Amino acid sequence: MGSSTIYNTLNTFVEHRLVVELQNGDGSTHYDYFGTPHYHAICTNCGKIVDVTYPGFDKDEKNLEERTAEISGYMISGNHMEVYGLCPECQAKLGITQKK
Ligand SMILES: [Zn+2]
Structure with a gap:
Protein backbone atom coordinates (compact mmCIF):
# COMPACT_ATOMS: atom_id res chain seq x y z
CA MET A 1 0.00 0.00 0.00
CA GLY A 2 1.18 3.49 -0.81
CA SER A 3 1.04 6.02 2.01
CA SER A 4 -1.89 7.90 0.40
CA THR A 5 -3.91 4.66 0.41
CA ILE A 6 -3.14 4.22 4.09
CA TYR A 7 -4.12 7.83 4.72
CA ASN A 8 -7.45 7.41 2.90
CA THR A 9 -8.14 4.21 4.80
CA LEU A 10 -7.44 6.01 8.07
CA ASN A 11 -9.80 8.82 7.09
CA THR A 12 -12.53 6.25 6.46
CA PHE A 13 -11.89 4.78 9.89
CA VAL A 14 -12.03 8.22 11.49
CA GLU A 15 -15.36 8.90 9.76
CA HIS A 16 -16.73 5.67 11.12
CA ARG A 17 -15.31 6.36 14.53
CA LEU A 18 -13.10 3.31 14.57
CA VAL A 19 -10.09 5.44 15.29
CA VAL A 20 -9.55 8.71 17.04
CA GLU A 21 -7.42 11.35 15.38
CA LEU A 22 -5.16 13.12 17.82
CA GLN A 23 -3.13 16.17 16.96
CA ASN A 24 0.32 15.94 18.46
CA GLY A 25 1.97 19.06 19.84
CA ASP A 26 4.33 19.16 16.86
CA GLY A 27 1.44 19.34 14.38
CA SER A 28 1.66 15.74 13.22
CA THR A 29 -1.36 13.50 13.47
CA HIS A 30 -1.49 10.42 15.59
CA TYR A 31 -4.06 7.68 15.13
CA ASP A 32 -5.32 5.33 17.78
CA TYR A 33 -7.52 2.36 17.15
CA PHE A 34 -10.61 2.23 19.19
CA GLY A 35 -9.61 -0.79 21.10
CA THR A 36 -7.89 2.06 22.93
ZN1 LIG B 1 -24.62 20.59 21.09
Whole structure:
Protein backbone atom coordinates (compact mmCIF):
# COMPACT_ATOMS: atom_id res chain seq x y z
CA MET A 1 0.00 0.00 0.00
CA GLY A 2 1.18 3.49 -0.81
CA SER A 3 1.04 6.02 2.01
CA SER A 4 -1.89 7.90 0.40
CA THR A 5 -3.91 4.66 0.41
CA ILE A 6 -3.14 4.22 4.09
CA TYR A 7 -4.12 7.83 4.72
CA ASN A 8 -7.45 7.41 2.90
CA THR A 9 -8.14 4.21 4.80
CA LEU A 10 -7.44 6.01 8.07
CA ASN A 11 -9.80 8.82 7.09
CA THR A 12 -12.53 6.25 6.46
CA PHE A 13 -11.89 4.78 9.89
CA VAL A 14 -12.03 8.22 11.49
CA GLU A 15 -15.36 8.90 9.76
CA HIS A 16 -16.73 5.67 11.12
CA ARG A 17 -15.31 6.36 14.53
CA LEU A 18 -13.10 3.31 14.57
CA VAL A 19 -10.09 5.44 15.29
CA VAL A 20 -9.55 8.71 17.04
CA GLU A 21 -7.42 11.35 15.38
CA LEU A 22 -5.16 13.12 17.82
CA GLN A 23 -3.13 16.17 16.96
CA ASN A 24 0.32 15.94 18.46
CA GLY A 25 1.97 19.06 19.84
CA ASP A 26 4.33 19.16 16.86
CA GLY A 27 1.44 19.34 14.38
CA SER A 28 1.66 15.74 13.22
CA THR A 29 -1.36 13.50 13.47
CA HIS A 30 -1.49 10.42 15.59
CA TYR A 31 -4.06 7.68 15.13
CA ASP A 32 -5.32 5.33 17.78
CA TYR A 33 -7.52 2.36 17.15
CA PHE A 34 -10.61 2.23 19.19
CA GLY A 35 -9.61 -0.79 21.10
CA THR A 36 -7.89 2.06 22.93
CA PRO A 37 -9.61 3.36 26.05
CA HIS A 38 -11.69 6.46 25.47
CA TYR A 39 -14.71 8.15 26.96
CA HIS A 40 -17.64 10.15 25.66
CA ALA A 41 -18.38 13.83 25.90
CA ILE A 42 -22.10 14.37 25.39
CA CYS A 43 -23.83 17.64 24.55
CA THR A 44 -26.80 18.15 26.86
CA ASN A 45 -28.42 20.47 24.31
CA CYS A 46 -28.19 18.68 20.94
CA GLY A 47 -27.09 15.22 22.05
CA LYS A 48 -23.91 15.14 19.98
CA ILE A 49 -21.38 12.61 21.26
CA VAL A 50 -17.66 12.86 20.69
CA ASP A 51 -15.03 10.30 21.59
CA VAL A 52 -12.34 11.71 23.83
CA THR A 53 -9.05 10.38 25.02
CA TYR A 54 -5.77 11.82 26.21
CA PRO A 55 -2.32 10.47 27.00
CA GLY A 56 -2.57 8.67 30.33
CA PHE A 57 -6.33 8.05 30.13
CA ASP A 58 -5.66 4.30 30.05
CA LYS A 59 -3.94 4.67 33.44
CA ASP A 60 -6.82 6.71 34.86
CA GLU A 61 -9.27 4.10 33.62
CA LYS A 62 -7.23 1.24 35.10
CA ASN A 63 -7.06 3.13 38.39
CA LEU A 64 -10.83 3.64 38.37
CA GLU A 65 -11.44 -0.05 37.79
CA GLU A 66 -8.91 -1.17 40.41
CA ARG A 67 -10.30 1.20 43.03
CA THR A 68 -13.83 0.10 42.23
CA ALA A 69 -12.82 -3.56 42.64
CA GLU A 70 -11.17 -2.80 46.01
CA ILE A 71 -14.10 -0.80 47.34
CA SER A 72 -17.04 -2.77 45.99
CA GLY A 73 -15.59 -6.27 45.74
CA TYR A 74 -16.94 -6.44 42.19
CA MET A 75 -15.01 -8.33 39.56
CA ILE A 76 -14.72 -5.57 36.96
CA SER A 77 -15.56 -6.29 33.33
CA GLY A 78 -15.50 -2.76 31.94
CA ASN A 79 -16.65 0.79 32.28
CA HIS A 80 -18.35 3.46 30.27
CA MET A 81 -17.58 7.02 31.12
CA GLU A 82 -19.66 9.99 30.04
CA VAL A 83 -18.94 13.66 30.52
CA TYR A 84 -21.75 16.17 29.93
CA GLY A 85 -21.69 19.71 28.68
CA LEU A 86 -22.45 22.07 25.83
CA CYS A 87 -20.70 21.39 22.53
CA PRO A 88 -18.87 24.29 20.81
CA GLU A 89 -21.66 24.62 18.20
CA CYS A 90 -24.35 24.94 20.86
CA GLN A 91 -22.23 27.39 22.84
CA ALA A 92 -21.96 29.51 19.70
CA LYS A 93 -25.70 29.17 18.99
CA LEU A 94 -26.51 30.23 22.54
CA GLY A 95 -23.96 33.04 22.42
CA ILE A 96 -21.86 31.60 25.22
CA THR A 97 -18.16 32.36 25.27
CA GLN A 98 -16.06 29.92 27.22
CA LYS A 99 -13.62 31.40 29.71
CA LYS A 100 -10.14 30.07 29.19
ZN1 LIG B 1 -24.62 20.59 21.09
